[in-house]
Amino acid sequence: MKKFINHVDDYLAESLAGFAAAHGDLVVLNTDPVYIRRKRLKPGKVALVSGGGSGHEPLHSGFVGYGMLDAACPGQIFTSPTPDQMMAAAKAVDTGPGVLFIVKNYSGDLMNFEMASEMSEVQNAMVLINDDVAVENSSYTTGRRGVAGTLIVEKLVGSLAESGASLEQCKAFGDRINKHTATMGVAFTSCTVPAAGTRTFKIGDDEIEVGVGIHGEPGRRRARMAPADAIAGELLEAIIDDLKPGAGAELLVLVNGLGGTPLSELYLLFNSTRLWLQRRDLRIARAQVGSLTTSLEMAGASITLCTIDEEMARHWDSPVLTPSLRWGM
Template sequence: MKKFMNHVDDFLTESLAGFAAAHSDLVVLNTEPVFVRRKVLKPGKVALISGGGSGHEPLHSGFVGYGMLDAACPGQIFTSPTPDQMMAAAKTVDTGAGVLFIVKNYSGDLMNFEMASEMSEVPNAMVLINDDVAVENSSYTTGRRGVAGAVIVEKLVGSMAESGADLEQCKAFGDRINKRTASMGVAFTSCTVPAARTLTFKIGDDEIEVGVGIHGEPGRRRAKFAPADAIAGELLTAIAEDLKPAADAELLVLVNGLGGTPLGELYLLFNSTRTWLEQRGLNIGRVQVGALTTSLEMAGASITLCVLDDEMKRHWDSAVHTPGLRWGV
C-alpha cells in the first residue's frame, strides 16, 4: 500500500487540517468534537448539516459554504461520525431557523443521526437519501443505499435555504428531490482503507462490479469488462426503469468518478450517456461531470439522473461557493 500519509492513526486529522487551511476563506475546522462549518453563518437561515465516513471527498466537507451545507461531520474512513459531532455542529450553526440533517441511507449514519436528532435541543428535521437502484439491501443498509444523489439534494436544498425557506419547506423539497433521483455505479478496481492496508475486495483484471456501493459493497453482478456504451446502457436501463421519466421530462445528469478514474474517461462516459438518452427521446437539462462522491482510489464511476422541474432548475443554477463546487459568484 502506497499512500501519502505519516501515521495511519493521524490520517484523518492531518487531512482535515490541510483541507481547513487550504480553504480558510470558506470553512472553519472544529476539533473537539470534529466537524467542519461554514465560516460566515447567515442569521435566520435553516442550517444544513450532512456527514458520513471519510474517503468520499469532496462529499461532504467539500460542500460546506454558501449555497450548500452549513456543516459537515466526518467520521473515520468509511465509518459513521458520532452523535456528539452532529449535536455540536447543530448547536454551532443554528442561527434561529433550525437544522436539516441530510443523511445517506447507511445503517451507522442513520442510527447516529437519528440519535443526534432526538437528543439535540435545536429544532431539526431529516432528509434520507436512498438513490442507489443497484440493490434493495446490503451489509451496510436496510433499503437502498444513499450515494451521489446526496450532492444534488445538498445543492438544491442549500439554495432553497439560502433563499429564506423554512425548515418544513426545506425538508419537503429534499424529500421530493430524493424521490426524483436515481443512481447506479460500476467499479473497475477496489480501494484500500489505510487502517486495513489491504484491498477492500478482489476483482479480476478483466472483471467489473456492476452496481457497486461507495464503500466497495457488492453490486448486482460481477461481469466481464465491456465497452463504455454497454456499461452506460446497463446502468441507465436500471435507472430509467426506476425513475420512469416522462417523455417531455428534463434530466439533470451527474457522471461521478469514484476516485481513480481520469476526467477524460468520465467525459467519454457522459458522451455514452448522452447518446443513450437521446436515442430514447429523453432531454438533458443540466450536466455535471467530475469526482464528487468518491471511494478513495477506486477506479469506476456512477451515473445519476434527476427529473427536474422549474423550481429545481432555478435552485441548481443559483450561486454556490464551496471548496468542491462553485459557480455564479
C-alpha cells in the first residue's frame, strides 16, 4: 500500500488538520468530537449539517462554507460518524431556527443520524439521499444508496437556507431535489482502505463494475471494458429509465470522478453524455465535471442527472464559497 500516510490510526486526524490549516479563512476544525464548521455563521439561518464516512473527499468537508453546509461530520474511512459528533456539530452551528441533517442512505449513517436527531436539544429535520439507481439494496444499505447527487442537494438547499427559508421549507426542498436526482457509476479499479491495506475487491485487467457503489459495493453487472460512449449509454439508460424526464426537461448534469480518473477522461465522458442526451432531445441546462464524490483512489466515474426547474436553477447559480466549490463571489 503506497499512500501519503504516517500511521493508519492518524490518517483522518492529520488529513483534517491539513485541510483546516489550508482553508483557515473558511472553516474551523473541532477535534473532540470531530467536526468541521463554517468560520462565520449566519445568525437566523437554518443550519445544514452533513457527514458520513471519510474517503469521499471533497464530500462533505470541502462543501462547508457560504451557500452550502454549516458543518460536516467525518467518520473514519468508509465508516459512519457517531451521534456525538452530529449532536455537537448541530449545537455549534444552530443559531435558533434549527438544523437540517443531510444524510446519505447507508444503514450506519442513518441509524446514527436518527439517534442524533432524537437526542439533540436542537430542533432538527432530516433529508435522506438515495440517488443511486444501480441496485435496490446493497452491502451497507436497505434501499438505494446515496452517492454523488448529494452535493446537488447540499448546494441547492444551502442556497435556499441562505435566503432565509424555514427548516420545514428546507426539508421539503431537499426531499424534492432528491426525487429529481439519479446517479449511476462505473469502476475500473478498486481502492484500498488504509486500515485494510488490501484492495476492497478484485477486478480483471479488462473488466469494469457497472453500477458500483462509492465504497466498492457491487453494482448491476461485471462487464468487459467498453468504449466511453457505450459506458455512458448504459449508465444514462438506467438513469433515464428511473428519472423519466418529461419532454423539454432541463437537466443539471454532473460527471463525477471516483478519485483515480484524470480530468481529461471526465471531460471526454461528459462529451459522450452530452451527445447521448442531445440525440434524445434532452437539454443540458447546467454542467459540473470533477472528482467531487470519490472513493479514495478508485478509477471510474458516475453520471448524475437532476431535472431542474427555474427555482432549482437559480439556487444552483447562486453564490457559493467553500474549499471545493466556489462561484459567484
